[in-house]
Amino acid sequence: MIEKIQTLLEALPYIARFAGSVFVIKYGGAAMEEESLKKEFAKDVALLKYVGIHPVIVHGGGPMIGRMLKDLQIPTRFVDGLRVTDEKTLQVAEMVLSGSVNKEIVKNINDMGGKAIGLSGKDGRLLVARQVEGKDIGLVGEIVSVDVAIIKDISRHGYIPVIAPIADGVDGKAYNINADTAAGSIAASLSAEKFILLTDVEGVMSTDGKLISVLKRSEIEKLIGDNIVTGGMIPKVKCCADALKAGVREAHVVDGRVPHAILLEVFTDSGVGTEIIGD
Numbered sequence: 001m002i003e004k005i006q007t008l009l010e011a012l013p014y015i016a017r018f019a020g021s022v023f024v025i026k027y028g029g030a031a032m033e034e035e036s037l038k039k040e041f042a043k044d045v046a047l048l049k050y051v052g053i054h055p056v057i058v059h060g061g062g063p064m065i066g067r068m069l070k071d072l073q074i075p076t077r078f079v080d081g082l083r084v085t086d087e088k089t090l091q092v093a094e095m096v097l098s099g100s101v102n103k104e105i106v107k108n109i110n111d112m113g114g115k116a117i118g119l120s121g122k123d124g125r126l127l128v129a130r131q132v133e134g135k136d137i138g139l140v141g142e143i144v145s146v147d148v149a150i151i152k153d154i155s156r157h158g159y160i161p162v163i164a165p166i167a168d169g170v171d172g173k174a175y176n177i178n179a180d181t182a183a184g185s186i187a188a189s190l191s192a193e194k195f196i197l198l199t200d201v202e203g204v205m206s207t208d209g210k211l212i213s214v215l216k217r218s219e220i221e222k223l224i225g226d227n228i229v230t231g232g233m234i235p236k237v238k239c240c241a242d243a244l245k246a247g248v249r250e251a252h253v254v255d256g257r258v259p260h261a262i263l264l265e266v267f268t269d270s271g272v273g274t275e276i277i278g279d
Helices: 002-018 035-050 062-071 087-111 148-156 179-190 217-225 233-245 261-267
Strands: 022-027 054-059 116-120 127-131 141-146 160-164 166-169 174-176 194-199 214-216 250-255 274-277
Touching: 002 261, 022 035, 022 179, 035 054, 035 087, 035 160, 035 261, 054 087, 054 148, 054 179, 062 087, 087 116, 087 160, 087 166, 087 174, 116 148, 127 174, 127 179, 141 166, 141 179, 148 160, 148 179, 179 194, 179 233, 194 233, 194 261, 214 217, 217 233, 217 274, 233 250, 233 274, 250 261
Parallel strands: 022 054, 022 194, 054 160, 116 160, 127 166, 194 250, 214 274
Antiparallel strands: 127 141, 166 174, 250 274
16 A cells, blocks of 8 residues: 555656646557557556646557458558558558547546547648658648647546547648657647657667666757668657657657556656657
């Protein structure tokens, strides 16, 4: 019992510090697929809201989209980690992301005592995008504007926004948006206290395999140039760097396979992932 109280006391200064602030959380990877992790994530999000923090969830769903495309015998391919998206693929992506995936997350949070509302980026033109240039990848967009008033209104009334990364286009078309990119743009537009990326790795690792607990934004390009940060981690840390440059206070790359990883990262002295800070 004393240990439990000590844990609460360790969390207290962080709860006091972050009360009233916005956390934008990109939800994806194993945390979205394993049943036990789904429930733990939902508990964490509900708790954040109850202690006065305003979580905003932006989710992916690539594996679910892939399975649906396979079932429908629609071929799919990737360019630089982005799914090439034609009209049929976009229809499937929107159906999966804005439909089954989004509503499951909403239900899980509601079941754990939170009050979540599911949104597509198309709702109220929350997200407006233009087609990605320089790559032949079809209906994949990059965000040009975020209507933060919608998010703020929902949060102010005690609800947790859960956002699927499908956007309205400036040209009237719909666009599929990379979830990391969408979450970073939303965090920047809200000037969020924290931008948290849930991944399937511990965080940013050094050459000797050890976790880098704190990383400065200015160090990112050197780590990439030295091949310390490689592969799929490159766009994630660049996304964090862009969010910090645009006004987000801190970014975190956290292992979503660890139960309660978000709470451990933000409410304990040592944390469990990589914290990326400004210079």
